[in-house]
Amino acid sequence: MAQDRDLEDYRACLIDGLKVRARRSACGSSDPIHVFVNEHRVGTLDGGGTETTFQIQIQTRIDTVELRSEDGVLLGGLSAPEYGFRTAHIPISGDTIQLRVHNTAQGGSATAMFTPAPSSWRRIWKTLAASAEATVRLPTVMMGPRIRVVAVAQLLLAIVVVGLAADRIAVWMAPERTPSMVTQAEAPWAASLPEVTKLERQLGELAQMQARTVDTIQLQQQGMAQLQSTITKLSSTQEKVVSNMLTVRQEMEKQQKGSGREVRQMTRLLMGKALSEQEQLEAEIHSLTVANDRLSEKMVGLEQDNEELKKKLKAAGVDVSKAVVSGHGNATTTRPPDIGQTPQSLQAADSRSNIQLQPFLFWVAFSEGTTQESIDQWLREMDGRKGVLNEGWQEVAIVQPAVPPDRFLDRIREAKIVKAVRTNR
Amino acid sequence: MPDRTTTVIRLEDVVRTADEFDQLVSQALPVFLDRATSSTKRYLRETGQWADDVAHEKFVLRWGAEYLERFLVCGRSEAPCRPLFLLDSFVAKQHSQPDPFCYHPDLLTPLGRYLDGLVARAVISRDALIALYHHCYGMGPRDVIAITGLNELESQRIYKNFRRWRDSGWQRTMDEIGMTDVELEELVVQQQRHPQRFHHEAERLVRFAQAHYRKSEPDHYPCLSRSQWGAMFSEGHGCDYRLWHLVLCADCIQTAWDLGRNGDETIGKPRVELHVRP
Ligand SMILES: [Zn+2]
Ligand SMILES: [Zn+2]
Numbered sequence: 001m002a003q004d005r006d007l008e009d010y011r012a013c014l015i016d017g018l019k020v021r022a023r024r025s026a027c028g029s030s031d032p033i034h035v036f037v038n039e040h041r042v043g044t045l046d047g048g049g050t051e052t053t054f055q056i057q058i059q060t061r062i063d064t065v066e067l068r069s070e071d072g073v074l075l076g077g078l079s080a081p082e083y084g085f086r087t088a089h090i091p092i093s094g095d096t097i098q099l100r101v102h103n104t105a106q107g108g109s110a111t112a113m114f115t116p117a118p119s120s121w122r123r124i125w126k127t128l129a130a131s132a133e134a135t136v137r138l139p140t141v142m143m144g145p146r147i148r149v150v151a152v153a154q155l156l157l158a159i160v161v162v163g164l165a166a167d168r169i170a171v172w173m174a175p176e177r178t179p180s181m182v183t184q185a186e187a188p189w190a191a192s193l194p195e196v197t198k199l200e201r202q203l204g205e206l207a208q209m210q211a212r213t214v215d216t217i218q219l220q221q222q223g224m225a226q227l228q229s230t231i232t233k234l235s236s237t238q239e240k241v242v243s244n245m246l247t248v249r250q251e252m253e254k255q256q257k258g259s260g261r262e263v264r265q266m267t268r269l270l271m272g273k274a275l276s277e278q279e280q281l282e283a284e285i286h287s288l289t290v291a292n293d294r295l296s297e298k299m300v301g302l303e304q305d306n307e308e309l310k311k312k313l314k315a316a317g318v319d320v321s322k323a324v325v326s327g328h329g330n331a332t333t334t335r336p337p338d339i340g341q342t343p344q345s346l347q348a349a350d351s352r353s354n355i356q357l358q359p360f361l362f363w364v365a366f367s368e369g370t371t372q373e374s375i376d377q378w379l380r381e382m383d384g385r386k387g388v389l390n391e392g393w394q395e396v397a398i399v400q401p402a403v404p405p406d407r408f409l410d411r412i413r414e415a416k417i418v419k420a421v422r423t424n425r
Numbered sequence: 426m427p428d429r430t431t432t433v434i435r436l437e438d439v440v441r442t443a444d445e446f447d448q449l450v451s452q453a454l455p456v457f458l459d460r461a462t463s464s465t466k467r468y469l470r471e472t473g474q475w476a477d478d479v480a481h482e483k484f485v486l487r488w489g490a491e492y493l494e495r496f497l498v499c500g501r502s503e504a505p506c507r508p509l510f511l512l513d514s515f516v517a518k519q520h521s522q523p524d525p526f527c528y529h530p531d532l533l534t535p536l537g538r539y540l541d542g543l544v545a546r547a548v549i550s551r552d553a554l555i556a557l558y559h560h561c562y563g564m565g566p567r568d569v570i571a572i573t574g575l576n577e578l579e580s581q582r583i584y585k586n587f588r589r590w591r592d593s594g595w596q597r598t599m600d601e602i603g604m605t606d607v608e609l610e611e612l613v614v615q616q617q618r619h620p621q622r623f624h625h626e627a628e629r630l631v632r633f634a635q636a637h638y639r640k641s642e643p644d645h646y647p648c649l650s651r652s653q654w655g656a657m658f659s660e661g662h663g664c665d666y667r668l669w670h671l672v673l674c675a676d677c678i679q680t681a682w683d684l685g686r687n688g689d690e691t692i693g694k695p696r697v698e699l700h701v702r703p
Contacts, residue, residue: 003479010483010603014490015454017601018497026593031585034551041548041642063518064499070586071594072550079499079515088502 025073029093033075035112036066045097045114052114062101062108067092080108359397360405361387364412365420366394374417393422436509443501450497450508457512461496462489464516469528480533483603487542488526490601492516527637535608536615536623537630539701542602544634547672548641552594555586556703557672561631562695571692572681573667574658595703612701628697632675639673646670648677655684 017024032044035054043054045067066077067090076090080101087100094117101110366375379386379396387395398408405423412421436453440446450457465485469475496515503511519525532541543560546553558564564572566587570580599609616623639646646666649657654677657663671678678695 006605007479007482007486011458011486013600013603014486015458017597018454018458018490018494019451021494021497024593024597026589032551032582036549039641064495066495066498068549070550070582071552071589071597072546074494074498074549077495077498078502086502 021074025069025075026071027069027073029095031070033092033097033114034068034070035110036064036068037108037110038063039066045112052116054112055109057107057109059107061103062110065099065101065110065112067097067099067112080110359385359399360408361395361397362409362412362421362423363393363395363425364418365392366417367419370417378415378417390425437507439505439507441505443504446501446504446506446508447497450500454493457496457509458486458489458493460509460512461492461516462486464513464520465489465492468520468525474528478533480538483538484528484533487602492519524637524640527634529633531630532634535604536612536626538602539604539609539612540627540630540634540699542598542604544631544638544673546598546601548638550594550598551582552586552590553598554669554672555583556590556594559587559703560700561672561675561697562678563698563700564692564695568692569668572678572685572695573664573671574661574681574685575664575668576661579664591703609701616699616701624698627699628675631697631699635673635675639670642669648674651680651684654680658684 032046034041035043035045035056037056037058038060042056045052045054061082062080064077064079067075069075075092076088076097076099078086078088078099078101080086080103083103083105085100085102087098090097090099096115096117098113098115099110100113101108375394382398385397387397389395409421409423412418436449436456438449440449462485465488466475466481469481469485475481492515493512496512500506500508500511500515527541527545529537531537543553543557547557548554555569558569558572562568566580566583569575569583575583646669648670657667658681667681671681675697682692682695
């Protein structure tokens with residue numbers, strides 16, 4: 001009887017465990033995530049660090065790809081089709097891991113790609129810069145080749161992404177830069193009310209999607225500048241290593257005249273290290289190429305969605321390029337006059353276009369006791385121009401902020417000396 | 426009172442999306458667990474490994490839950506599908522593998538279940554893997570770092586692993602393998618009363634479980650010769666290899682210890698010595 005009870009308890013305990021599943025992990029977002037293919041552990045993804053893509057190719061078919069935390073909790077997974085592709089997006093504490101598997105007659109391949117939430121990009125660049133800093137300070141012999149390798153590879157990735165993005169930004173921004181009024185006569189309006197609502201939603205989606213992508217790209221651009229300085233530092237470190245190696249060699253030769261054995265051994269050791277570094281670099285670049293392809297695909301996908309949405313809207317009688325922008329908040333021109341308010345999405349799109357055209361204006365109240373000196377320095381740091389001061393509110397003009405206004409203002413609010421911010425007089 | 430007819434779940438039905446899949450399966454977890462469990466029981470019967478006792482019932486429950494957990498996560502990507510039948514095929518696929526689990530009558534004793542559960546967990550949890558150094562060899566974080574020759578950067582994680590295991594990982598693992606406090610206490614008592622006999626039995630079972638689960642890592646982690654280990658240590662690569670293999674191989678860990686002896690003998694020669702609690 002006691003045994004039956006025991007068994008019943010056990011069963012209940014297991015069911016409870018299954019209910020809470022992934023929520024049980026005691027790991028943080030910076031702990032590594034383990035990738036399992038067909039229940040074999042094959043590698044890790046480092047969410048908080050720099051290893052953001054993992055790829056594997058095996059000779060047999062892939063059945064499952066699973067992600068587990070350090071404490072073994074199953075975070076997500078994917079069951080592969082017999083042949084062909086399948087993908088899954090697995091949200092993990094704000095970030096996303098994209099899984100993709102592909103089975104062919106030759107075997108299977110799987111990719112896991114860590115896509116941080118936009119705000120974590122900054123965290124990653126920071127980590128990278130910090131590790132580079134640390135590397136520079138280490139004794140030269142201890143220099144970690146991985147860190148340099150990753151930095152170089154990330155730079156490559158960033159360049160490609162930015163390059164890829166540049167023309168797309170142009171494409172997306174272009175219609176917004178040429179405001180044109182749409183008169184009632186030009187807009188062949190024949191949609192019913194539900195259709196209008198649907199269109200509104202689609203338009204909102206479009207604007208959001210564009211904003212998201214532009215956001216990401218801009219953050220990456222910032223990261224790139226940081227990276228470039230990192231790389232410069234690192235290459236000078238490398239030069240130091242080389243010169244130190246020469247010194248060591250000379251020293252050894254001096255001290256142990258005749259016996260070249262030690263020297264040869266040391267040289268061989270160092271050569272071996274260099275070779276393995278190179279192999280690592282190659283592997284890293286390979287996996288980054290894959291990640292890169294993935295990004296380009298995503299870009300293409302986004303663009304296609306974009307086009308499709310535009311087409312749909314056009315078919316419904318709305319020219320998207322005209323709808324998104326319309327002079328000064330006059331978005332209602334694309335709508336029948338009997339429907340009241342300006343839709344949220346159109347307003348958002350409108351303000352986006354404005355910030356690209358003219359200086360962005362806002363008003364700041366500074367914390368008590370802030371010196372004029374620190375205000376001036378703060379303004380210099382963000383390339384801002386001072387306007388009039390009115391009842392404690394300082395007008396500030398910024399030429400083309402690098403990020404969308406709301407994000408930009410959030411950052412302003414983060415500054416120690418800033419007490420309050422507003423965007424209207 | 427809620428209308429019962431609206432909550433009736435038609436398990437044989439098709440779910441169209443992953444969300445529908447989640448909803449249906451989470452509402453019917455007991456049904457799904459029983460299904461996975463009875464499939465496993467049938468497999469044991471048909472392969473002549475079944476006996477009518479609590480240990481066997483616990484064994485199939487444990488594996489049923491394990492399969493179901495994976496099914497919950499991976500099965501949703503199969504939508505549209507019929508979840509109940511998909512589970513059947515999912516479990517059948519597991520059983521079609523050469524060694525679906527580590528089954529041996531000796532592993533169905535409390536000590537066997539404990540060790541099998543612990544080592545099985547190490548396969549999927551890095552925390553549990555590192556904790557095995559403690560449970561099998563009585564090592565602490567410092568000893569682990571010394572015997573596997575980790576550098577400073579790599580050793581940070583070891584402390585975290587130990588900590589998390591003590592805080593939550595161990596209890597969760599005991600819950601999942603159905604070790605009750607009474608059973609654990611019983612093990613401790615046995616160990617005190619008959620240290621010699623307990624030790625021999627533990628070592629035999631540890632080696633048995635190690636040999637089975639060692640294969641769970643990709644095939645590039647086999648036993649190495651003394652000189653190969655030596656090269657790996659001096660060149661400082663294969664960090665994962667060392668951590669994985671040494672704790673799961675009672676022979677290689679001794680080789681590694683021999684190689685690492687450089688004057689200060691901070692850790693004694695590693696021998697299997699069970700530490701029941703974390
Ligand atoms: Zn294998
Ligand atoms: Zn071995």
